[in-house]
Amino acid sequence: MSDQYPQNPSGQQPGGQPNPYNGTPQYGQQPATGPNGEPPIWAPWYGISFGKAVGRFFKKYATFSGRASRSEFWWWYLANVIVGIVLSILYGIGFATSERSTVSTSTATSASVQSTITSPSALFVIAGILALLWGLAIIVPTLALGWRRLHDANLPGALWIIAIFVGIVGIVFGLLPSNPQGERYDRPTGAR
Template sequence: MPLWAPLYGASFGAAIKRSFTKYADFTGRASRSEYWWWVLFVFIVGVVLEGLGLALGYAGATTNADGTTTPGPLFAVAGILIVLWFLGTIIPHLALIWRRLHDANLAGPFFFLSFIPFGSIVVLVFTLLPSKPEGARFDRPRP
C-alpha cells in the first residue's frame, strides 16, 4: 500500500510505523484504524510516563515539618520526559487528525473547531465517521 493512500484495517504496529513515517505529512488520508491505533499508542505511552513520574516522585519524596510532601528530584526527570514526548508527537498527531478528516471527506482545517467550546466533541465525532470515496480528492499520489 503506497504511503499516500489510507491503510484500511491497519494493525497496531503498522499504524504506529506509518504515523512516524508520515511525521508531518498533512496530505492524503488516514483510515480509522490508523488514527485510533495511534491514539491508543499515545495514550498508553502517556500513562506509562505519568506512572513513572509518580513512582519517581514518590520514591524520593520527603515530608516537611509542616506536613507537606516534596517530591523527589527524579520527579523532574519524568516531567521532562513527558514534555519531550508531547513535543515529539504533537506534529504527527495533528497531521494524522488532518488526514483522518480527509478520509471522511472533510477539509483538514475543521481541526481548528477544537479551539472553540464543544468543538473538540465535533472533531471527535468527525474522526469516528466512516471513510468516504469522495475523500480521494485529498490524495496526492507520489511516484
C-alpha cells in the same frame, strides 16, 4: 492502464454500469500494494495493524496531504494513551518516592508554624521531562493525522483545528466513515 490501481478495461462495473471510480479502488478497497504488500504511503491503509499504524504515523510525521483511515487514526490514539499511562505511572511513582521533610518555625508571639518541603526524586524529574518531550514530539504528527482523517471523510482538514479546542469533536471526527470522494485529497499517481 495505471499501475497504482486495478482497472476494468471496459471502464464499466459488472452489470454494464459505468465505473465512477475508473482507475481508483472501489469504496473500502485498498489501492494496489507495493512489493512489501503495503499500500503507497500517500494512500489510506484500511485494516492496518497496531504496529504498522504507529510506524506509519511517524513516517508521515508532518504530512497534511492524503488521507488516514479510521484504523490508522484509532491505533495511533491507543498507542498514545498507552505511552501516556506509562509516563503517568512513572511520574506518580517518582512523586511518591520524593523526600519530604517538615520544618517548624516559631514566631515572636510563640506561635509555631509547620511546613513540608519536598525534594523531587530523580524518577519524578525524568518522567516529567520525558512526558514534556513526548508531548512536544507528537504535536505536529497528531495534528497532521487528524487533518488526513478528515480528508478520508471528504472534509477539509482545517476543521481539525476545532478538535484542538473542543476535544469531543475530535472523537466525532475520528468516528466519521470513509467517503470515496475523499480521494480528491490523495497525491497524484506519480507521487511516492
